[in-house]
Amino acid sequence: MLEINHLRKTFGRLVAVDDVSFTLQRGQLLGLLGPNGAGKTTTVSMIAGIATPDSGHVLIAGRALSGDTDPAKRRIGLVPQDLALYEELTARDNLRFFGALYNLAGGALDRAIGAALELVELADRRNDRVKDFSGGMKRRLNLAAGLLHDPDILLLDEPTVGVDPQSRNAIFDNLEVLKGRGKALLYTTHYMEEAERLADRIVVIDHGRVIADDTLAGLQSRVAAAGSPPANLEAVFLTLTGRSLRD
Amino acid sequence: MPLRPLTAMVRKDLQLFFTDRRAVIMSFAVPIAIASFFGSIFSGPRGNAKPATIAVIVVDQDESTISQAVVAGLEQDRNLKVSRTAVDDARERVRRGRTSAAILIPKGFGDAAGLAFFSGQEKPALDVLFDPSHSMEVAMVRGILTAHVMQAVSAEMFGGRRGGELVDQTLAGLDSTSMPEDRRKLLRDLLGSVQTFYRQPDRSAGGTGLRGGLTMPYTVREEAMTAGTNVAYNGYAHSFAGMGIQFLLFAMANLGIEMLLERQRGLWKRLRSAPVSRLSLLAGKTVSGTIISLMTLSVSFGFAMIVFGVRIQGSLIGFLAVSTACALMAATFGLLVAAVGRTPASARGVTTLAVLMMVMLGGAWVPTFIFPAWLQQATLVVPARWAVDGLDAMTWRGIGVRGAIAPTLVLLGFAALFAGIASMRFRWEEA
Structure with a gap:
């Protein structure tokens, strides 16, 4: 469904992403892990078509995006790290606007809004302004906004930052449902337990480069000593990326 | 799109x-x-309303025929709102910005102006105290004052009793001036003609000529160029x-x-x-x-x-x-x-x-x-x-x-x- 081939992106002299490649299949959740500044968000931005790679390709169902208005962009849904919502508008008006950007209108738009709000359990708050929502509700609405146009690939950039355990679990449940529907999910996070719980495969990047691409069990087996129980993902992560602090 | x-x-x-x-x-x-x-x-001003006036204080320390005529002229001017007060109060009011300007007419101004009118000698000074933050209004006051002083002095010199005395006085002192002889002769002839003019029988009857004094030789017709006639x-x-x-x-x-x-x-x-x-x-x-x-x-x-x-x-x-x-x-x-x-x-x-x-x-x-x-x-x-x-x-x-x-x-x-x-x-x- 999604194929990333040798992506590279620089900002001046800073190499943000360097020769990153991986694939993501339908019904799979891929955890993209890395320390701060590793290049996760830049990679997601290039996949979403909002940053242009210096070199390399992003293939959606075997085809590269051809520009801003490429209809293939409808197959991608982005859930940004920030709460990308209009606080002064109601949940419904936010979703109406974001749906219209994907040319949804009328009954189709209303049904999409209804389904997205039902999934994230905000249907009864549809007419409330976002500014009156809790942090967890905003996160769930942020997810709903990325789902409206029923994308095949969902890019989730740290979607649970700053939310309580209840909302986090609700989001996990949503993602399980979406995975069950055959969606391909790319999930970046700092929370190792999230990746342990959700990810079918994990890609670890550091300094812009892929340093591991495997299943959880495969990664654990890399660092486990013979005869000892499997290491948790955090230990694996620190072994792979080191303990030095990142800016 | x-x-x-x-x-x-x-x-x-x-x-x-x-x-x-x-x-x-x-x-x-x-x-x-x-x-x-x-x-x-x-x-x-909207329509035919009165134009905005400039507040001016006049202090007449001379109280001569000429100075009184100047004050009367200023008081009748539609562009000014004249008030009278003492010198110290005038200074204080200008300094505090309560009025734009004050005109001080010193003692002896009328006679000195009359004598200087023909001979050009020893012109008396008029003091104008002004608020420097109202410089545009002061320029207007200066122009209006000039017109009224010229009118008052010339009217007196060509028709007033004191004007006649001053003409006599000017003639008497003509020989002591440093004026060149040929110019002195021309001025003597002119003043002689003015004396003859005074002695005409209708002198006090308010006839024509210069008895009203020198006035502006034109009037101004103002027309606001708006969207049309009568459109304010x-x-x-x-x-x-x-x-x-x-x-x-x-x-x-x-x-x-x-x-x-x-x-x-x-x-x-x-x-x-x-x-x-x-x-x-x-x-x-x-x-x-x-x-x-x-x-x-x-x-x-x-x-x-x-x-x-x-x-x-x-x-x-x-x-x-x-x-x-x-x-x-x-x-x-x-x-x-x-x-x-x-x-x-x-x-x-x-x-x-x-x-x-x-x-x-x-x-x-x-x-x-x-x-x-x-x-x-x-x-x-x-x-x-x-x-x-x-x-x-x-x-x-x-x-x-x-x-x-x-x-x-x-x-x-x-x-x-x-x-x-x-x-x-x-x-x-x-x-």
Whole structure:
């Protein structure tokens, strides 16, 4: 469904992403892990078509995006790290606007809004302004906004930052449902337990480069000593990326 | 360009605008309040009302025939409001800014002025105390005073009893002057003729000639060049145009800052990830900005028409054309702010300064004719100047649709320039 081939992106002299490649299949959740500044968000931005790679390709169902208005962009849904919502508008008006950007209108738009709000359990708050929502509700609405146009690939950039355990679990449940529907999910996070719980495969990047691409069990087996129980993902992560602090 | 995303962006921006109470007040109520204030100051007399007068104090220490005639002339002048007081009080009142000027007529002024009238010797001084912050009014007072002094002195010298005595006195002292002999002879002949003139039988009968004194050899017919005869100048038309444009630019600069905030909040990532062209994204902002700007202008002028009787004396089509071009220029100015601004905070500071400079130089606060000539030319590169001039032309100046062509085209040119720079400088990459 999604194929990333040798992506590279620089900002001046800073190499943000360097020769990153991986694939993501339908019904799979891929955890993209890395320390701060590793290049996760830049990679997601290039996949979403909002940053242009210096070199390399992003293939959606075997085809590269051809520009801003490429209809293939409808197959991608982005859930940004920030709460990308209009606080002064109601949940419904936010979703109406974001749906219209994907040319949804009328009954189709209303049904999409209804389904997205039902999934994230905000249907009864549809007419409330976002500014009156809790942090967890905003996160769930942020997810709903990325789902409206029923994308095949969902890019989730740290979607649970700053939310309580209840909302986090609700989001996990949503993602399980979406995975069950055959969606391909790319999930970046700092929370190792999230990746342990959700990810079918994990890609670890550091300094812009892929340093591991495997299943959880495969990664654990890399660092486990013979005869000892499997290491948790955090230990694996620190072994792979080191303990030095990142800016 | 697909219309659905475009209309959705416009609708969303309008929703956001109307939910932001501060933006609505800044766009509608504040310009009306400030324009009403400026309009009341700069409206001038309406219809046949008395013109504004300058407050002047006169202190007559001489109390001669001539000085009393000067004071009487000043008191009758319709441009002055004369009051009388003592010297010390006059100084204090000017110093405190309670009156623009004080004229002190010293003792002996009348006789000295009469003697100097023909011989040009030992001219007496009139003291004018003035408030330096009212220099324009003082210049007017000086001119009015000159006319009344000349009239009073010449009237006395050619017809008054004391004038005759002074002519005799001048003749008697003529030989002691340092004047060349040939000129002295000519002056003696002239004064002799004046004496003969005094001795005419109808001297006291108020006849013709110079007995009324030297007066201005012309009168002035004034005609205010407004939309037509009997159409009074309405200063509110100018002030509502100026303040309307000022707050429209502020509103659109705010729209640009909102775009920077949207970027900070990650909203542009969502917008850019949708299959919407860059042109659609900028066009959506431009259209919503233009609609908000037009609403701002419409509400301001609607209020001015209902409350202050402002009328579109020129062309309605021209007014709509200038207003639309002006709104488009302001909307693209907002895009420019979003494109060149780095952060909302830094953009806010710079744009506030830019808008204030633009409206000040554009004549939005005070008409540009007050500016020096070079500045009047220089401000032609300021879009607000064309906007104000265009709206003035269509309202109180009453110029037809042809008068709207140049301002409309220039404003559209500025809009194209701003939009071009914005699209080139806009940060499309979201990483």
